[in-house]
Amino acid sequence: MNQELEKSFVQTMADHLAESNAMDSSLYSKYDVKRGLRDSNGAGVVVGLTRIGDVQGYEVNEKKEKVAVDGKLFYRGIDVEDIVNSCLSDDRFGYEETSYLLLFGTLPNKQQLEDFKKVVGLKRELPLGFARDMILTAPSKNVMNKLARSVLALYSYDENPDDVSIENVLRQSINLIGYFPSLIAYGYQAKRSYYDNQSLHIHYPDPKLSTAENILRLMRPMGEYTDIEAKLLDISMILHAEHGGGNNSSFTTHVVSSTATDTYSAIAAAVGSLKGPKHGGANVEVLEMMADIKANVKDITNYKEVENYLIKILKGEANDGSGLIYGLGHAVYTVSDPRATLLKKMAKKLAEDKDLLDDFMLYDFIEHRAPILFMESKGTSKPMPANVDLYSGFVYNALNIPTDIATPIFACSRLSGWCAHRIEELVAAGKIMRPAYKCVQPHLEYTPLSKR
Template identity: 40%
Template sequence: MKTLKQIYTENMAYNQIDPSLYARYRVKQGLRNENGTGVKVGLTKICDVVGYQMVHGKKHNIDGQLIYRGYSVDDLIRMQSGDMVDGYEQVAFLLIMGRLPDQEELAQFKTILKDEINTNMIDEQYETKSILNALQIEILKLYGDDPNPDDDELPDRMQKGISILASIPLFVFSQYHHTLFTKYPLHDKGLAENILVLARNEENYTLQEARLMDTLLMLHADHGGGNNSTFANVVITSTGTDIYSCISAAIGSLKGPRHGGAAQKVSGQFDALIHSCKNGWDDQKLEEIAYSLLAKEYYDRAGLIYGIGHAIYTKSDPRAVLIKEECRKLAIEKGLEDEFELFSHFERAACKAMKRVKGIDCCANVDFYSGFAYRMLGIDSSLFTSMFSISRCAGWIAHHLENRQSNRKLIRPANIYVGERKGSYND
């Protein structure tokens, strides 16, 4: 007797769709236009991602911009000064509430984040290979712990979202260390510093390490409504369901290697690069490695240069530019200038190879330096995507609330049937 798996394997051809049919029926595969731009499916006042301008129907590349509620992330990062490291808290408040907080509101918000931590449910560890999977479970357990989880009033949804935002870091590191954390170790510090302590199990860190962590959190907090995890969140939000289900779904999307796993791939790619260059390197050798990656002859033989290229940014990814700047400072502090220079030169070699082989202008994306940043901070590669989820939660909450307030339509796109028409069952 055949197993169901064998039957499915033998009949996989029934699911194969001729790629030419997408053009024939004018279907926007992946919700992408033919020129690579995204299909417009919504409106938002939260975040803008700019990498090109359309002039008379033609796409013109420009330096990338990431805008949170009207503020350039460049300005938000550079306004951080002194010994206070709380840029992420300011950005989270901005995204969720719509404006930057004053000093009193910021202090209150930081206190609320500590008070709203819900650890009632993390009384057992899950035997799962994925921290993100465990994180989904913990968030859904919050639904069961909430006496009114389906309240549809926006202030109630916001309050629930803040509880999720406050609790996620402890969920992540409790699962990672197999130790129950019920509160942040540093009561008078911001999230960036507490994450360093939770991740490394020690309170010894420098101001520049905290600044780099804060920068990573700020730059991952949102990336418009069109990225896969935020769109998944918004699609499910449009059904009217609870915020716990929506955030859990967003994490499920982020778990996919095409969306949230790129920083880990970059880290592995850099390990291979360091090994290949241990006896010295020059720009020519780096170009040869870049060509080998594209030719499927190096690293994982996927034909990709991880960390290079983006769906929207072409000339520059502002997140990569800002992270690179902070990485340079920490590399000097840690005596890792040579490693930083290797990555910086490889960035140029990779972009050059992409132009020659694929004929496209591209730049380093956010993941190119994120992996290096986390490595310098002592963050294990298995935590990279979970770090992304901690940060992006602020954006997910903001888009959830905006959608529930302004878009009352159920998101329901259409598919075109291209299968066979058969006769009756008895024929």
């Protein structure tokens, strides 16, 4: 009876909320409200200054019109393409070097890099009892929620959690960078065991291994991986490590850090932001869409058949009914997403190594044909370049990375950027963020309860 009352009450009041919170769209233009913190031309409203990351997807001419250009991404002023190409030419892992660059603002020399790796390596293993008490005994259906809870729980294991001095926040940041592979892997293993009735595989992290190697080692039942698998995951993590201060999760880090709260609260908030399907969760939508295509297209090398199914997706007759082809388009990039371009090169090598060229060419076909189909179907000329989610989806599939931890790995990658933005906010800003909302609710007379 109580459950029926609750259900009825919630259903009734949900309808009321939908009505009472509805907003006349004309009011946004009337009061010049920057919806989504974006100007009328789609560009983000400038709310701060940063030295950490720069995203370039277009130029603005003298008429204040957007001019499409090839996308560029810079970390501390350095083109991410140069970072990736250096790692590829030297055949080495680069995520740790990227983390150092983002945190400290300069590229490390060999000794500095080795020292940083050792310091991070010392924090690969979680605090004593943490995995058992905080992860395995309280599994979550969603690993991102478990990750956020685990980050918050680390507050209780820190002897000096609330100190926002730069030295202390840097210590906490390095600790989190070390801990994250284990937090993700153990959260995933707990979920598999409790909710999926799968065997529980728990491995100890290896402090001598890179972040990418530790993720694969901790995730897989036997802890095995090949060098090309780990190197490709490493490249993917470099490309996801930072994307300017305006992306939702990095901005969340700035907003929450501006209150002078603790590091664990700020990073947990960023994890919550990244979980959203409109942000980091978009990579999961690519994985699910590709699985749907392969399940419904008999021959993925028959591109006419693939095209017909893409048209059904655009009409809302297939996949999730949204009418969207995921992995295409970006809020900033207009001609190309440099992350997708770089990741695609490595993805092809992995496809050749794993005999997955047919799969790779399916992604390639979608990249080139789907934007045309989108424009024909929607009657728009909006550019739809492949974004990083498309080829990270291929990489995760090729590496047998479960959908459950696609976004958590994104979080592990972006953690260095978040920590850098937190430190920047504490050092340079010093003022709590408090944007304004225009209230458009007319003032009303209070009606006594007896007269309602």
